[in-house]
Amino acid sequence: MRERFLTGYNDFVLPFVCGMIFVLAYCIIGMTRIILQLPAQDRKRFFISLVTPKTFFKNVKDIFLKCLIHVDLWKRNKLLGYMHSSIAFGWFMLILVGHIEVFLYTSNLGAKALYYPIFFRYFVAETESTMKGSLIFFLMDFFLLVVLSGIALAIIKRVRSRLFGMRRTTNPSFLDLVGLYSLWAIFPLRLLAESFTADISGGSFLTKSLNYVFTEFLSNHANMLPAWWAYSCALGIFFFVLPFSRYMHIPTEILLIPLRNAGIRIVNARKGLAKAQVYSCPSCGLCIDACPMVVLKGNIRDTTVYLNRQIRRNNEARIEEISDKCLLCGKCTAVCPVGVEGDKLRIAQRSVRKYSYSPDYSNISAEKEAMMCNKFVTAPNNEVSSADNEKVLYFAGCMTALTPVIRKTTESVLEKAGVEYEIMDKDGGLCCGRPLLMAGRQDQARQLVEKNTEIIMASGADTLLLSCPICYRIFRENYTLPGIEVIHHTEYFERLVLSGRLRMRRDNTKYVYHDPCELGRGCGVYEQPRNVIASAGVLVEAARNRKESICCGGSLGSLTLGFDKRKAMTENAISNLMAGSPDRIVTACPLCMSTFSRYSDRPVEDIAQVVDRTSEAGKL
């Protein structure tokens, strides 16, 4: 390759160069601010994780697989995955190969390094020896074709998003649209510009052949400059709107992945990790289809993607409305391809509210409470008496108090299995603290956590059994109970069945299992309840289950949704469960159970009822 111009400069590079410098400066300043906003401890942890080989390689792998290949989208829908990875990976390869080409063929770059890799074909001419670079010519055209195919799919997606597995997509803001159209324009313009110069600077199957077409009616080489100007302007516009549009997710996600891998959590509602998550939101709208509230169309604007947009705009009234309405089922977090934690982000927004009156629990005596639950009784069934002498403390929880059948059947199962147990909240104990935490009242929740910890530690138990997933989650995440195993009753029943302390009688009843949000997505318990149910009858699956199970609509997470609004959500969740036409609906959460039984035409049971009905004492 030889250079065509002595100066190696033309005015048309200016829009691109200015945009590039602007974006780089903006990103560096933004990144520094986010890192400085982290609490000192987290910042230290972040820097250490960057140099630890294990997390370093995980970061590189995650950035490659998530930012460039978009593996999560591939798993969801092949076409959607191809569309995103063709644009991201194709563009990345164009930039990479472009740089390699420049460094192979030129020397003494200097300031030209800024724009040469992008506009190389304009500044050089093909020479005799260039054929050695035909592989590079081919690669450049190939990846340009890959990107163009992605752009074509993106255009189709705007019209027919259902082809891509998406029922609803986000309504783009004005600057999103500017970014979108300039992004669509960049690659066709690049093809046009490179095709004009292909007979001078060389090209491959795409550019060269287009060049033959162009020379038919545009033989004058002076025509090439407008095309290069247009290409540079498209790039410049894209870069200038990037920080103010959804495309900010491209640079921010590269920061978010190491932050997440360092194990940092949201502390401040708007700063640090929360800010990184908000700016990482690509507005793809996958959370819209996922949200259980969207069965009512008026709630579409209250999904996570719009929360992120409002946080970026500092629209306080809407932020409050959106974050208070959410059921905190966590499904948007589960489906989010970049890892925005919609539920935790909302809890953080709730926690900055100012209250002039705050409850205080210092008057509650933990000793007195503990005295009421330290007399462990052994069940009368002596044949299977507790082999390892475990003392099980059963905390039924507030919600179970409204569905006493769960407590009764759980007790009955424990007696059958000969477990030495005691009930922690016979006469109504304390709340676990999770409802307060969900309402954003963290100090109050912490007080309850401390009280409960005292009570449990003083009771002398070695296992804490819970039948409510809401309690289970906070006991796992926020309590430190040394020497005490925290277990949900679904897991405990599975253990009793496997160890032979309970014998199940299997019949042909068809059960469908509903994954409660807090137990499934919250604690990752999916298999154990299914194993138990499969040993009691025929287990059929819902249309959407496990990670994508639909919230029953009764969640404590929402502060503002009234009963009338929740009905449609519950009915939608029930129709989802009916896919396998089951005889009975089984769940493992007292709240789901009472919500479903309000509208379901089939019996709704807790797993404890199923186990109690179909089991008898086993023999050890």
Next chain:
Amino acid sequence: MDFGFKLSPSSAINLDKVDLSRFEKLHGIEPDIIKCMACGSCTSSCPANRFSGMSLRKVILDLQRGREKEALGMLRNCMLCGKCTMVCPRGINTRHLILSICRIYGEDGK
């Protein structure tokens, strides 16, 4: 001296002398508050009742009558567990109501 009976102080409330401006504000945010028919379902299911005598039924009545101190005293041990919302036959969103009370009414009863 124990006469076997005692005189209770008068509990009459003069509504003309009570400042209800904050109740009006609360009513603006939570219009459902006047839907309460004082059935007491919330009280009977409340886990905070045995600690601070919490009774949402009484809290609502007290606020309507300007007895803010008594109401806040009961709210002291509310754990926001949400059982009252689930049992309310009038479908009042009691959790949000309690949060709004905590926002509007101050600790010193100003």
